[in-house]
Every structure is written in structure tokens, then in C-alpha cells.
Amino acid sequence: xxxxxxxxxxxxxxxxxxxxxxxxxxxxxxxxxxxxxxxxxxxxxxxxxxxxxxxxxxxxxxxxxxxxxxxxxxxxxxxxxxxxxxxxxxxxxxxxxxxxxxxxxxxxxxxxxxxxxxxxxxxxxxxxxxxxxxxxxxxxxxxxxxxxxx
Amino acid sequence: xxxxxxxxxxxxxxxxxxxxxxxxxxxxxxxxxxxxxxxxxxxxxxxxxxxxxxxxxxxxxxxxxxxxxxxxxxxxxxxxxxxxxxxxxxxxxxxxxxxxxxxxxxxxxxxxxx
Numbered sequence: 001x002x003x004x005x006x007x008x009x010x011x012x013x014x015x016x017x018x019x020x021x022x023x024x025x026x027x028x029x030x031x032x033x034x035x036x037x038x039x040x041x042x043x044x045x046x047x048x049x050x051x052x053x054x055x056x057x058x059x060x061x062x063x064x065x066x067x068x069x070x071x072x073x074x075x076x077x078x079x080x081x082x083x084x085x086x087x088x089x090x091x092x093x094x095x096x097x098x099x100x101x102x103x104x105x106x107x108x109x110x111x112x113x114x115x116x117x118x119x120x121x122x123x124x125x126x127x128x129x130x131x132x133x134x135x136x137x138x139x140x141x142x143x144x145x146x147x148x149x150x
Numbered sequence: 151x152x153x154x155x156x157x158x159x160x161x162x163x164x165x166x167x168x169x170x171x172x173x174x175x176x177x178x179x180x181x182x183x184x185x186x187x188x189x190x191x192x193x194x195x196x197x198x199x200x201x202x203x204x205x206x207x208x209x210x211x212x213x214x215x216x217x218x219x220x221x222x223x224x225x226x227x228x229x230x231x232x233x234x235x236x237x238x239x240x241x242x243x244x245x246x247x248x249x250x251x252x253x254x255x256x257x258x259x260x261x262x263x264x
């Protein structure tokens with residue numbers, strides 16, 4: 001098992017599409033609902049108030065389960081460049097639900113957009129908000145090496 | 151692993167002192183005295199942290215020696231790593247759907263221009 005960076009997840013993808021379209025896909029509900037969520041999930045509802053301090057509330061529906069709701073607020077909105085928002089599980093009204101004692105109640109999601117030669121690279125990094133200030137990755141550098149031995 | 155067990159692990163890992171204890175144990179087992187040294191903490195203070203770690207299955211207290219060394223157990227950490235990987239997997243799948251969606255709307259645009 002290779003070394004894992006635990007605590008921060010970073011995923012990048014380059015899309016054959018212009019920057020404006022990627023920005024719309026992330027910030028306009030009618031686009032957002034068409035793609036957001038893992039395979040087999042739909043996003044039946046989506047509200048986005050796109051400004052610093054503005055709230056979002058969207059749902060995810062699994063093929064066989066009840067809908068799940070996620071809410072949060074936007075911390076940074078730099079059009080065509082960067083989006084940072086908090087993300088927590090909530091009820092349908094947007095009241096935050098805990099995910100269990102010790103589990104991160106809220107995640108910070110950072111989305112960056114880079115454009116080159118007609119293609120756009122989107123990078124999402126996803127970190128437990130409390131962990132962000134706790135030197136999570138440093139502690140895990142050593143621990144990850146233990147995992148490779150076991 | 152049950153959701154409760156994962157919560158216990160996260161709880162245990164949420165404290166920076168406990169994370170430092172685990173990082174030191176990654177190099178080999180240590181006694182409570184040895185663990186307490188750098189933190190300038192009382193022995194009961196360290197013992198309290200060790201109890202939390204033990205409850206989460208992150209360490210095992212050996213009964214072999216009288217000083218009962220603490221030993222790192224990697225399994226719960228692997229569960230955390232798996233949980234994190236699940237998030238990565240979800241994002242990759244979302245990106246697959248985004249890719250497909252972008253292709254669809256762009257080809258629709260091209261068709262409507264004809």
C-alpha cells in the first residue's frame with residue numbers, strides 16, 4: 001500500500017471546455033444539478049447564493065435511498081479562478097447535522113480553475129475544517145509509513 | 151468498520167498531543183514515562199490520552215513488561231485512509247459526470263449553430 005496523505009484530498013481533472021463553462025457548471029444551479037455527485041447519484045435540488053457569506057443548499061439522491069442534503073457558505077468567490085465553500089450534511093431546511101462525534105462537521109472545499117489552450121483544469125481540495133489548523137498532514141507523514149509496513 | 155468505530159478514531163486523532171504520541175510510537179513501543187517526557191505532562195495526563203487511544207484501537211498496552219509499553223496499531227489508521235479515499239473516489243466520479251455533461255452541452259451548441 002503506497003503512502004497516503006490523510007486529511008486532505010486533492011483531485012484534478014482537465015476538461016475540454018472553456019473556462020466560462022466550467023465556472024458556470026460550478027456556480028449555476030441548472031448546470032450544477034446536471035453533474036454533481038458520484039456515479040448513480042442525482043442532485044435534484046440546488047440553491048446557490050454566489051457571494052462571500054452566501055449560502056448553498058443542494059441535495060443528493062442515491063438510486064435507492066433517501067435524499068441527503070448539504071449546506072454551507074461561500075468563503076471566497078473569485079470568478080473564473082477560485083471558489084471556496086464550506087460543506088456539511090444538513091436537513092432539507094439547511095440545518096447542519098453532525099456526522100458523529102469527532103468526525104469533521106464541516107469540510108472546506110477549494111476549487112481552482114486554470115485555463116490553457118482551450119482546456120480547463122479544475123482542482124478540488126477537500127479538507128476537514130478543524131483539521132486544517134491542526135497540522136494533520138504532518139502528523140500523518142510518519143503514520144502513513146506505518147501503514148506501508150502493515 | 152462501523153461508523154461509530156470511525157468516529158472513535160477521529161475523536162482520538164482530533165487532539166494534537168495524541169497525534170504526537172502516535173507519531174512517536176510509529177518508531178517503536180514506549181512506556182508511559184517515556185511518552186510523558188517531552189510534553190511535560192503529568193503521568194495521569196498521559197494515561198488519560200492513552201486510554202482514549204486504546205479505546206479507539208489505535209494503541210495496544212502490552213502486558214509483557216511491568217511498565218506496560220504502548221504499541222501502535224495501524225488498522226484504525228487504515229480505516230481513516232480508506233474513508234479519505236472514498237471521498238477521492240466520489241470526486242473522480244463527479245468529474246466523470248461533469249466531463250460527460252460538458253461534452254453534451256457543447257455538442258448541442260454546435261448542433262444548434264447549423
